Amino acid sequence: MKTLAGRTAFLTGAAAGIGRALARALAAAGCHLFLVDRDADGLQRLQDELSGSGVTVRSVVCDLADAVSVDRVVMRALEQTGGIDLLINNAGVCCYGPTDQMTQAQWDWLMSINLLSPIRITQALLPHLLLREDPHIVNMCSISGLVAGGRLAAYHTSKFGLVGYTEALRAEYGRRGVGVTAICPGPVRTNLYDSGQSLRDGTRVPLPPAWLCATAEQVAAATVRGILGDRGRVLVTPMAHGLSMLSRLAPWLIDFANRFSRNGRRRRLEQVRAEQRRQAEQQEIRKAG
Numbered sequence: 316m317k318t319l320a321g322r323t324a325f326l327t328g329a330a331a332g333i334g335r336a337l338a339r340a341l342a343a344a345g346c347h348l349f350l351v352d353r354d355a356d357g358l359q360r361l362q363d364e365l366s367g368s369g370v371t372v373r374s375v376v377c378d379l380a381d382a383v384s385v386d387r388v389v390m391r392a393l394e395q396t397g398g399i400d401l402l403i404n405n406a407g408v409c410c411y412g413p414t415d416q417m418t419q420a421q422w423d424w425l426m427s428i429n430l431l432s433p434i435r436i437t438q439a440l441l442p443h444l445l446l447r448e449d450p451h452i453v454n455m456c457s458i459s460g461l462v463a464g465g466r467l468a469a470y471h472t473s474k475f476g477l478v479g480y481t482e483a484l485r486a487e488y489g490r491r492g493v494g495v496t497a498i499c500p501g502p503v504r505t506n507l508y509d510s511g512q513s514l515r516d517g518t519r520v521p522l523p524p525a526w527l528c529a530t531a532e533q534v535a536a537a538t539v540r541g542i543l544g545d546r547g548r549v550l551v552t553p554m555a556h557g558l559s560m561l562s563r564l565a566p567w568l569i570d571f572a573n574r575f576s577r578n579g580r581r582r583r584l585e586q587v588r589a590e591q592r593r594q595a596e597q598q599e600i601r602k603a604g
Contacts, residue, residue, distance in 0.1 A: 316401065316451040316494050316542050320345035323371075325392050325399045325440065327379060327432070328406030330357030332505030333455065336535035337403060342368040344539065346401065349392045350374040371396075379406055379432040380424055389439040401542070402440055403453040404433035404477075409507055411521070412514025414468040421512060422469055429473035434480060444493060451494035451542050454481045458499050458555040462562045462569060485547050494545045498538050499559070501552030502528045527554050 316322070324341050328334040330352035338348055338361055347370045352358050358374040365372045373395055377388045392399060407429050410421050433454055444450035459467065460474030478497050485495035502523035511520035529552045541549035550556050561569055 316449050316545070319401070319539070319542070321347075322400040322449075323347040323349065323396045323398060324401040324403060325349045325351070325389075325436070326403045326405060327351045327436070328455075329374070330354040330361060332507065333500075333503060333531045333534050334405045335361055336531035337405060337538060338365065338372075340532075340535040340539050341401075342370050342372070345370060347371040347396070348373065349396055349399070351377050351379075351388055352406070353378045380427045382427075382431075382435060385432055385435055386439065389436055393440075393443060398447060399440055399443060400447050400449065401451050401453070402437060402444065403455070403538075404436060405453075405455040406432070407455060407457075407473075407507060409467065409470045409511040409520060410514070411466055411470075411511055413466060416514045417469060425469045426473055429470070430476045430480075433477060437480075437484070445488075445491070449492070449494075451496070451545075452481075452484060453496045453498060453538060453542060454478075455538075456481060456497045456499050458501050458550070458552075458558055460497070461499060462558045464573060482547070489547075494542065496538075496541045496546055497548045498534065498541060499548060499550050499555055500529055500534045500537075501555035501558075503531060503534055503551075504528045505531060527552070 319341060324346050326334060326337060326341070326348060329338050329350035331354065334352065335357075338350060341348060342365045348365070350358055350361065350372065351374070353376060355376045358376060362372050362374050375388050375391060377384050379385055408425055410417060410425050437452060444452070454477050456478045457474045459471050460478035463471045463475075478499070481495055481497040484493075489495060504522065504525065508520045508522050513520050534551050537549050537551045540546075550559055558569070
């Protein structure tokens with residue numbers, strides 16, 4: 316995409332964090348906006364803030380976990396704007412804790428928002444984007460879509476899938492003049508952590524150290540540069556660059572770091588033996604009865 320001026324962007328997760336910073340950056344570049352989020356108050360405040368920016372700003376409240384609502388919002392966007400030039404799938408959620416304790420409902424909730432919703436929106440808009448002069452698709456993927464750690468299996472799964480989907484789109488449609496970009500930031504202090512689900516009662520999703528984090532504005536600026544430069548993948552923060560390089564050049568080191576534990580295996584074996592004793596006791600009780 317050579318310019319953002321006069322174009323129209325469809326942006327999810329717009330009410331706060333990276334989405335809010337993106338909306339501001341796009342408006343400053345002269346891009347009209349169709350904003351989507353489940354936070355009605357946050358959307359209204361953003362729309363009021365951007366009302367004097369010289370671009371048209373529309374917004375709609377939508378829960379991206381609801382497929383029917385997503386389809387309606389896409390149709391509404393096409394009807395109200397007359398056409399979308401730039402799609403940014405930015406919304407995301409997380410669930411933190413031991414994977415064996417996650418419910419199927421939690422998996423379904425996270426995957427529907429982080430992966431299935433971007434696919435659904437893209438599939439719905441792709442035929443229309445192909446008719447635009449200089450279209451572009453952006454997916455907010457995260458370094459978690461390139462390198463995995465513990466206790467975030469569902470989040471990693473969704474982001475690895477989104478990276479793959481983004482790269483497949485670029486491979487297929489780049490030759491037809493459609494820009495496709497995967498944004499892969501390191502940690503960013505946003506409400507992703509505040510609104511995320513923790514599997515530990517009474518605890519919240521842990522915040523990363525501030526010194527490791529980028530700001531939402533830094534991610535937004537890098538995203539705009541990625542769009543204008545038609546870059547396939549944009550890494551944000553030194554941590555993201557370092558982990559990406561390690562995953563390619565020394566994957567064994569990341570594997571070692573993930574598997575290293577002084578007492579994790581011992582605790583698990585203690586649990587196994589305790590369960591074996593419990594089952595043996597129950598068998599004795601049944602025999603005695």
